[in-house]
Amino acid sequence: MRLTPTHSKNAATPRPHQPAALQESVRASTRSERQISLADAKHVPAAAKALWEATEWVGCTDVRAERVLPETLAAPLAAALASA
16 A cells, blocks of 8 residues: 555655555644545554654644544554554
């Protein structure tokens, strides 16, 4: 899987590919992921790490996922984001 940003704070700066497909938006100090698609649960820790790295990169202090596919991975991803 690849991290595929559709919008970033600085579109001219390249970003590394990471294990999640997502759409992102930046709101105040919380970075909100509109949609995250994961192949299975083994990708949750890497996705959480990638989301936090991107969050720090754009200068935000918090991150949240609005929609996670499959939905069964929403709670594990939220827990991983909270513990990171």
